Amino acid sequence: MSDSSQEKKPSAKKRTRKWPIVVGVVVVVLVAAGAGFLVWHEQPGFCNAICHDPMDPYVEGYYSNDPNLLVSAHAQEGYECLDCHEPTLSEQVSEAVAWATGDFYSDLAKHDLGTEELCLNEACHVRADIAAATEDWGGTDFNPHASHVGKDVQCGDCHSVHRESELYCNKCHNATLPEGWVDPA
Numbered sequence: 001m002s003d004s005s006q007e008k009k010p011s012a013k014k015r016t017r018k019w020p021i022v023v024g025v026v027v028v029v030l031v032a033a034g035a036g037f038l039v040w041h042e043q044p045g046f047c048n049a050i051c052h053d054p055m056d057p058y059v060e061g062y063y064s065n066d067p068n069l070l071v072s073a074h075a076q077e078g079y080e081c082l083d084c085h086e087p088t089l090s091e092q093v094s095e096a097v098a099w100a101t102g103d104f105y106s107d108l109a110k111h112d113l114g115t116e117e118l119c120l121n122e123a124c125h126v127r128a129d130i131a132a133a134t135e136d137w138g139g140t141d142f143n144p145h146a147s148h149v150g151k152d153v154q155c156g157d158c159h160s161v162h163r164e165s166e167l168y169c170n171k172c173h174n175a176t177l178p179e180g181w182v183d184p185a
């Protein structure tokens with residue numbers, strides 16, 4: 001329906017009116033960055049202290065101790081938001097702009113951030129180890145980390161950090177889901 005599609009895409013006019021706010025937010029980010037802001041910025045609480053609403057579900061998940069939520073598992077190992085979300089200045093400015101224009105993700109939706117590039121490295125996960133850990137997964141040779149799907153599948157196609165994970169293989173197969181997992185949409 002035309003009404004709902006208008007709601008999703010703010011009109012060009014609305015965006016234009018918000019530019020003074022956008023510029024203001026960018027200036028605040030830049031000025032604060034020069035003023036020791038970076039130390040505070042490294043705390044998980046920063047993310048929702050500044051952005052309130054949009055970041056709340058992410059920060060709540062972080063502190064939730066939910067055993068099925070990967071962000072909570074990483075929190076328990078001492079990782080913080082910025083260990084995964086590289087705090088480059090350009091990313092922060094674009095986040096600030098997205099926040100001010102209302103385009104910021106607050107829905108815990110899947111995004112293509114869960115790449116092998118992010119997750120596989122000496123300090124985090126090693127392919128041989130995760131493949132070995134699930135070698136007999138589900139009591140079969142159905143190994144989600146070593147299958148005929150190969151390089152087409154990224155970690156984030158199955159694992160979500162901020163919400164429930166999906167078993168990508170079940171697009172075609174019918175494997176038993178791990179606890180807290182869902183079938184792909």
Ligand code: HEC
Pocket residue numbers: 044047048055058059062070071074075079080081082083084085105108109110111112113114115156159160161162163
């Ligand atoms: C273990 C790495 C990791 C940690 C720690 C982590 N994230 Fe994420 N984050 C991701 C990944 C991967 C995604 C992509 C969506 C998903 O997997 O749920 C994501 C997505 C997001 C998104 C939506 C996409 C975007 O960039 O707009 C936001 C917002 C976010 N995280 C905020 C946070 C906040 C706030 C914290 C700390 C409280 C945090 N994240 C901690 C890995 C992480």
Ligand code: HEC
Pocket residue numbers: 115116119120125130133134137144145153154155156157158159167168169178179
């Ligand atoms: C096709 C789906 C899929 C993909 C893609 C995937 N995984 Fe997994 N992963 C699983 C399943 C299923 C489990 C078992 C979960 C359970 O039993 O609770 C698992 C378990 C794990 C575990 C826990 C292993 C242990 O010690 O028990 C780690 C760590 C992990 N995955 C990391 C990764 C990383 C890093 C990537 C990307 C390189 C990745 N996974 C890609 C499905 C996947």
Ligand code: HEC
Pocket residue numbers: 141142143144145146147148149153168169170171172173
């Ligand atoms: C796009 C569809 C599709 C996806 C996604 C997919 N598979 Fe398959 N898979 C097939 C087809 C087709 C066969 C061959 C037909 C058969 O033997 O049932 C097969 C066969 C297999 C077999 C051989 C044993 C068997 O069940 O016959 C294994 C093991 C397997 N897949 C594992 C996986 C794993 C693990 C994943 C997730 C990483 C996955 N597949 C994702 C389509 C898919």
